[in-house]
Structures are given as structure tokens and as C-alpha cells.
Amino acid sequence: MSVAGVRVGALVPLSRPGWAAAGRQLLAGLELGVADVNAAGGIGGRPVELLVRDTAADPARAVAAVEELAGLGVSALVGEYHSVVARAVATRAEALALPYVCASAVLDGLVDAPARWVARIAPAQSYCWRVYADFLLGAGHRRVAVAADQGAYWAAGTEILRGHLAAHGGEVVGFDVRDHSPGTLCDALAASGAGALLLLVGHPEPAVPLVQAVRRDPRLGGVLLGAPAGQPELPDWLEQLGPDGAGVPFLRYLPARFTPHGVRVEAALRALLDAEPSFVAFEGWDAVTALAAALRTDGGGGAPDRSGAPDWSDVEVAGTRGTVRFARVPGSGVWQWAWPPVQVADRDPAEPERFRVLHAEEGRE
Template identity: 55%
Template sequence: MASTDPGSEETTTIGALVPLTRPGWVEAGRHLLAGLQLAVSEINSAGGVGGKALELLVRDTAADPQKAVAAVDELARLGVVAIAGEYHSVVARAAAVRADELGLPFLCSSAVLDRLTDQATKWVARLAPPQSRGWQTYADFLSRAGHDRIAVASQQSVYWASGVHILRDHLEANGATLSDISMSSLDPSMLCDQLIHHRATVLLLLVGQPEPAISIVKSVRNDGRLSTIKIGAPAGQPEFAEWATLLGEDSAAIPFLRYRPGHLDPLGSRVERALREKLGEAPSFVALEGYDTIVVLAQAIRSYGTDRNSIAESWPRIEVAGTRGHIQFFRTPATTVWQWTGVPIQIAERTPGNPAQIRGVDDAR
């Protein structure tokens, strides 16, 4: 169960922001929380940090930026030493801005929007790669595969608009064209007509999961006119088991971004096994992001204490082994927060004939 009370003198409390109810991506939130909780449990079983147990105070953001801001305010009042988590980029941005205003360290686990704050801040660090890096990698993958007529089915949000901008700039620089098809007034069958009109060879899903993503895939797969079109999902919808459950064989051969190497090292493999047991299914890279978040915060507290300013000042000095590689934070031109620049990026897909299995289709970088 999520903790609701502030820690005692025997505990060090960390706030956790996680989407656990709709319209949030609940499956992603469940995996993120599992990773956070597993790391806390293992650290506490080994004696805690500085003789104190870690305690998570979990708050559900439900993909709502206003709820996230209210949660940051509440957690700050409750005396947490730092905040961890969040999956949705727009929500994480709201939380990061508020954490910066309050002087509260925030280690963002999973959100990728390049600019999490308006101005450079010492208070916020991030484990996931900035969207520009990941989505440019995806655009390069499409270009190498010879695709030059790409269509995007998009919904309205800062995150999706940013994705369209990144893809268009990178693809057009390589001689391709990109058609942005807004789903605000289209149903999936109308989208199929638009794909024919644009003569697209690839459709990218920049839409929510499960809907309308699931309905779009079913409509495209069942339209005989589109038998040769490829579908892609740079936002990572196929990473989660729900995708295969809802789509069956139609879930396969849809390349997506995942932020983990093709093969985990011994630490990553051990944690992956433990998370599989905890979740009852294959853990996503989001679960590994959650685990790594607590590993980093524990190292910061172990080395620099529980003072909020000391934790924020520690980001550039942190070096720790995570489940997906050696973690260090740097300043980068694209972002306003401390960034793990070494996070691996892989393009993968669910395997045709065995969609329960995920295979790499492009080298991790």
C-alpha cells in the first residue's frame, strides 16, 4: 500500500508521483511504482541508508498537471527530502516547475519532453532521454529503412506536438515528407481514407493508449487497401503487455522506442527477474527506470545527506551502477535539467507469430 504519513526520525521519506488512475496510463504507472517499491524494499532489507529506512509517499497524478502540482505542494509540506517518478511528460513538466519554485529535488524517472522547466535549474534531474534524442533516433531508423512518405496520427498536446516537430525536421532533412493527420475530428475508418489520400507508406501513432491507438491499429490492419503500410509507435505503446492482450497478432511488427539495452548486465537481469515476480508479467523499461530512480536518490542521500539543497547539488557528482548502465548526470544544450546522457535507446517490436516476445530491430545506441 502507498504510505500516507510523513516519516519519523527512523525513516527518510521520498515522494513519488505516479499515474495510477485514468486518464493516466495506468499500466505504465503500475510498472513505474513496482520499480520504485522494489528498490526501496531491497535497500531497506540491506540496512537502509545512513541507518534509516527509506519510505515512499506515493501520490496518484492521474495524468493531471494540476494534481501533480498539488501533490508536490503536499509532499513538500510533509517533509520529503526529494520527489521521484512520473511518466507523463506534460505532468512531469508541471511538477518540475513547481519543484524548482519550492527548492525541492525532483528526479524524473520517465518523462521525455526536452524542456521540463522554462529556465535551467539545479533542482531537477532526469533519467529518461530527452524526446529530441529518442525521436531523432527513430526518424533515422525510418530513413535507413527507405521510408519517405510518413503519416502521423496525432492528438492535441504539447508532447505530441513536440514529437511531430522533431520528426518532421529530421525526416525532411533526409528528403522525406511527413503528413500530420489530426484525430480530433476523425474516426479510425476516416483515418484510413486519409492514409490512402497521402499515399503514406508508414503510419506513426502519436495518440493515447489504449484508445484511440488500439482502434486505429485494428482499422488499418483490417483495411485491404493498406496491406503494405507499416505502423510505428515512437511513444512506446507496444512495450506493455496490455498492447499484446488487446491486439493479439495485430500487435506485432510495430517498431517502438524503449530505453534499455538489448541485453542487460547481471544487475539488470537480477532486477528484471525480481520485477517479473512482483508484477506477474514481463517488466517494461519503465519499471527499470523506477528502480534506477531510487538507486540514484539513495546514493545521493548516502553521500551528501538528506538536506534538500545538498541532494540538488549532488546531481553532477553522482556516479552509480543502474540496471541499464552507469548513471551520471550532465548539462546538455537541449534540456534545462541535469540529464543522464548515457541512457541506451533501442528500437524494438513484438515478434510476429509470438507477440508476447519483444525483439530488437535496431541496435541500441
């Protein structure tokens, strides 16, 4: 007689308008994490079963998926890449008293009030985007332009950059991409006197045409292009932009050296993806591993206990990028890994398939 599994709902963007390339990386990490948990005996001797739902970057669709998964009796939720979607998932999971480990979304305000049921692997935006601002300041950029689309994530990022740069004598010049074509944005950028332009926009539209326009404008040859949200890391950026996509610094959450788990997981992910894994895949693996630890409420001897919220403060697991522990962080209502390692990296203009680390914060043990 087979043992009933522990059902876990996985939320990932696998279709447009979601960033499907990131979703595939995240799903690979989640699936490998589940395989490793099950190889180690599962949860209380029961195998984990992953029920995958495509959110397509749509908060309403994600909430409907949470409701469906709750009806199917899942013990917990894991995943999601897009911040506005993760916020909707976290809010509904908290209302349903359903444990949720957010893998990749960084928006500080995932919930409106302190949550008992929600934890996060990715760093808070207010932390990692300040690291990016420190990189800009260290590179001598005091006047920085931002081309931003609408949305809470982009607006929050702009304000984090604006506040941190202002505190160090810098300033942000903001451009709303809804008011500009690529050509008129180049005109405005040239007139602004900014030495850097940060692309706080979706990929491939409008990021790709904006990069191409700036690269081809002789007035802007000395302007640094940046993309703190991480668009340049995944292969589709290079496929669509070629050499134009190199030299664009972005944030990623990788260490200088992987843990022993990270070395093994990196090799397994590379084989699974047939490509270099991004930090998003490692976030998926770490999220599943941390969730499994949170659900092991009785030393591994039984089913997950749904009578109360997990004791996230008791979670301590060896992840791919360091030891994962959750704590309460001022300004964030979720249980937070504080902090994963943060790097500012880019693609080497001399060899665009190779990454360079330009600035790093190694996280905390």
C-alpha cells in the first residue's frame, strides 16, 4: 500500500505576459528540491508531491490557483517570481492559514500586516536595491536616470534608489516609459546630463528596443545602462540583444563560492536545464528545502501539523548559498532570510556569454 504524499502547490510564471524564462528556471529548482527532499525520506516518511500552476504574472489568476490548491488539500505553497503576483499569493495564503515560502519576489510589502504563515527566501527590495545604489555611487554616478514602467515594484525601486542616492549627494531623474518612444527617451536622456540610465521595465518589451536605441545614439556613448531587476542574466536577453546586451549591470543573488550543496545542485540544474542555471533556480531549491524543514513539526515522524503556523524561527537548513534562517526584519511583514548574498554583475563586453561580478555583499550566516 502506497504512502499518501504531502501535497505542495507550486506557483510559477510559465506563459506571457509572465517572464517564462525565469519561471522555467524557478520550476527547475523547485522540482530538483522536491526530488532531493524525497530522496532524503520526504516529510515524516511521506513523499512530497508538487502541484504546479502557471500564474502568467496575473495576480487574479494566481489567487484563483491558490483557492484551487487549497481545495485540493495542499499542505503549503511555494514559488513565484513576480512581486505583484507574490503579494496576491501571500495575502491569500495568510488569510487561508496556508504556509507559503516566497522564492524570488523582493517587494518589501508582500503583506499589509505582520504575517504568521509567510516566509521569503529572496532579499527584500529595500536591501538589495540599496546594494545596487552603492555600486552606482562607487562607480562615480551621482546623477542617475530611471526609465520606469507603471507598477508597485518599479515605483518602489525608484524610491529606494532616489532615497539612497540623495543621502549620498546624488539624484534620480525619472522618465515614465508610457510617455516616451525609445527615440524621445534618448532625447530626454541626452538633455538630462545623467551618466547612467536604469531600465525599470519589462522584458522583452520595452527593454529590448530601449537598449537598442541607446546603444545606437552617438550622444549617449558614455551612458551606463543598468537593469537592477536582473533581466540580463537569462539567455533570452543575450539572444535578443547580442553584444548590445553586454555591460548592463544587474542584481543577482549568488555567493562568491557555493556551499557543498550549491556545488552539487549547480551541476544537477545545469544538466536539467541544459544551460547555466540562474540565481532564480537556486532560490527555488532553497525555498523547497526550507519549506520541508518548516513542515517537519514532529522530528520527521508524521504528517505536517496544520493546527498552527510554522515556527519559522526554528528553521535552519543548509542551502545552496548559505545557511537559511528566518527572522523578523523591520519594514517587512514576512519571515525573511536576512540575508542571501547579493551581487551586481554584468555580461562581459569582450565575451558576452561570460559574467563579471562588479560588486558584492556576501550575506550573513
